[in-house]
Amino acid sequence: MDIMRVVGPLVCTQRHSGLMHNSLRVLRDRKGNLHVAVDTSGCRPGNWVFVVSGSAARYACNDPSVLTDLTVGGIIDIWNEKTGQQDLPT
Numbered sequence: 001m002d003i004m005r006v007v008g009p010l011v012c013t014q015r016h017s018g019l020m021h022n023s024l025r026v027l028r029d030r031k032g033n034l035h036v037a038v039d040t041s042g043c044r045p046g047n048w049v050f051v052v053s054g055s056a057a058r059y060a061c062n063d064p065s066v067l068t069d070l071t072v073g074g075i076i077d078i079w080n081e082k083t084g085q086q087d088l089p090t
Helices: 055-059
Strands: 001-012 023-028 034-039 048-053 070-076
Touching: 001 034, 023 070, 048 055, 055 070
Parallel strands: 034 070
Antiparallel strands: 001 023, 001 048, 023 034, 048 070
């Protein structure tokens, strides 16, 4: 798993049937690299998310027949990019 930030949606009018009708999101990792992930959580631009990669990404979609190797596993409620830790309110 890794933590990334949502850049925005990726709209594809033509796609492989193995992706079904899943929403796709463009994500940026800590190094600034862009990735595309299947979104199962309804994340929005600017959200911090954790992602599941590899073969586990298919199971995170609730359907192992979906052709993905990166899936948004959830939206992070509190995250500090500078410290890389959760900043819990006091």
